[in-house]
Amino acid sequence: MFAVFEQYLQSKAPFTSAEIEQIKAASVVRTLRKRQYLLQAGDVWQSNAFVASGCLRTYSVDEKGTEHTIRFAIENWWASDEESLHSGQPSRYNIEAIEDTTVVVLKNDEFERVRREVPAFDKVINTLVHRSFMASQSRVHSAISFSAEEKYREFLQQYPGLAQRIPQHMVASYLGLTAETLSRIRRRL
């Protein structure tokens, strides 16, 4: 499964086999069964996880027990809690497998060491962060500008196929809607 990660890296920038070996040495491959947690709220998150297969969901649970989905991560995406990673504080998020999932995990100190020692890796990550920022800004724009129905339509066209893979109530919580509202929107389409 590390091969998926290698392929991802090579598709973004050229890496020598020595560099790949170094990255491999810093990595741990981990499998998660559906509904298993990679991170539970309250724990400190100190890694970065690349999804080689399957799907993860990052979400918080408020006082009323309502879930709010911050992001999904399918193959070739990353999962992390930057907030906890950066602050060292316990996380307010859970990261849970929606499907059986394989991840390549790099503990943060290893991750940072690889960034320092492998410039191409650093570059890939910087680009990733930049694109993530743009995507997040765009999502903010949708969240404050669109009606429930528009948000759902945009989600469908921005992430084609994803809605088929993820339970509807999780899509609803990603869009800031209740499961019932999303169900009613879908009826009208």
Next chain:
Amino acid sequence: MFAVFEQYLQSKAPFTSAEIEQIKAASVVRTLRKRQYLLQAGDVWQSNAFVASGCLRTYSVDEKGTEHTIRFAIENWWASDEESLHSGQPSRYNIEAIEDTTVVVLKNDEFERVRREVPAFDKVINTLVHRSFMASQSRVHSAISFSAEEKYREFLQQYPGLAQRIPQHMVASYLGLTAETLSRIRRRL
């Protein structure tokens, strides 16, 4: 006014005076009067702008004429439209001065050149992008999780003083509310 930018840079990482000179040579200082545009929707944005004094607002206008504020930028913040910058497509946003404002503008090709030639600058920008991403994710969380009142409360405590500086209807549009709704929320506090 370039001095404000220099001070900002020095506070983030050490720069030699030669490096500062190089950055200065790549910069253009520009002043904007209140209500003047730095970018108008439809134009292509090809720069990065550091706010030395004053306040900018980035917003879109939808078909109904409603404004949606993506972000504010006061002293020591940056304003940009990464989307247009990255894609080369016309921007969907306006960037407008809320107060008389002074910005230090770097055209993107100069900006990228400085990043390549001045490692400390590159580092500052990478860190900035990373923090911006975290902040944006946090805003997504508020947008999808909180009620109108909770969003406003969080805004007040996250950006103390900012609400006093910015017209209420713009704060409302930042939070995804109408001016009337925000007014009624404030009455209840």
Next chain:
DNA sequence: CGATTCTTTGAAAACAGTCAATCTGTGTGG
């Protein structure tokens, strides 16, 4: 199958948006 998870539906309530009018303060030009 039987249990669990997920989706749908209905009715009522809460919430936020719309439209129109008024009020306030500020600044500009005569």
Next chain:
DNA sequence: CCACACAGATTGACTGTTTTCAAAGAATCG
């Protein structure tokens, strides 16, 4: 210096959207 225009904030009455709560139907999985 006043008058007027303008941007911004507030209010009220109404409409519309979304949530809530409760229940019933699918679908999935061991």
